[in-house]
């Protein structure tokens with residue numbers, strides 16, 4: 001994969017994360033709206049009890065109760081759903097459908113209960129529909145299209161009806177509502193843009209932080225942990241093994257006559273060898289093991305819950321894997337290894353590493369290309 005498509009890929013991941021953040025925000029923001037919309041309708045009915053047709057009012061409230069229950073069921077499913085399954089692909093459509101149902105019943109019901117010959121009731125109904133639309137801005141701002149369409153479903157039926165009435169007062173109210181709505185519509189754009197920008201910035205900062213942390217901990221040449229990161233992880237592993245009363249083994253590896261490789265084939269060939277050693281180490285150990293390049297051509301690995309015998313066998317296999325490497329034009333690569341364990345010893349991490357180091361130098365002293373176990 002080239003760097004351009006990698007960047008595109010990462011941008012795609014961020015876009016998906018932003019979409020998911022918006023969905024979570026939508027669910028967080030709008031739970032109370034389910035009760036709010038029903039209460040609004042109930043309050044309007046109570047205020048206009050003597051002015052509305054009771055049968056129409058009852059049908060409206062029953063239908064609204066149905067859509068509210070549908071929405072509550074959706075929220076219950078959302079809260080029960082595992083975090084990993086709260087994805088836009090799974091929830092956006094369901095949310096949209098229930099919202100449209102609920103807003104549609106609200107808007108159509110408001111028109112149905114509104115008496116054609118009672119101006120006071122008409123103004124009250126309009127007051128409530130405007131109130132409902134404004135609260136949609138605060139509840140659904142993470143999704144502009146949801147805000148706008150729920151506003152339209154609630155507001156438009158009554159407003160359009162008023163707009164085509166003979167009285168100038170009714171037409172005036174409808175025009176005022178439409179003018180007012182245009183301001184709200186432009187506010188929704190700014191609000192949802194600001195939210196999206198905030199989500200994107202947060203995700204980009206998280207990504208930059210991950211990249212810089214990884215860079216600060218990684219040895220560029222081999223891809224293994226660098227010295228500092230190795231000792232940070234080693235401390236944690238040591239404490240964990242001590243707490244669980246498990247043995248911890250340390251392997252110290254040093255390439256033999258590496259200076260000769262550099263001098264004979266050049267520094268770049270030496271770098272290539274180190275890269276290959278990094279590859280062998282990465283491929284040879286478990287996830288629970290901690291490995292790193294301590295500097296130059298020296299590497300270390302910590303093996304938790306491993307006996308000294310197993311660690312020695314692993315070190316021997318490592319020598320064989322290195323001998324089998326083909327790093328043209330370099331031939332006959334060898335390494336020396338020192339192995340030590342906390343088993344039967346009372347030393348701390350530095351004591352353990354020191355013992356492995358002493359064993360390594362003994363391996364060098366004994367002629368290199370071998371494993372020596374610390375006594």
Ligand SMILES: Nc1nc2c(ncn2[C@@H]2O[C@H](COP(=O)(O)OP(=O)(O)OP(=O)(O)O)[C@@H](O)[C@H]2O)c(=O)[nH]1
Nearest residue numbers: 254255256257258259260262267268270271296297
């Ligand atoms: N190519 C390359 N060489 C490095 C790097 N870091 C250290 N070296 C070289 O590794 C060599 C280490 O040499 P020495 O410490 O004398 O060890 P050696 O030649 O391997 O000898 P023994 O360890 O005694 O077998 C030096 O020449 C360093 O310059 C690196 O990142 N890349």
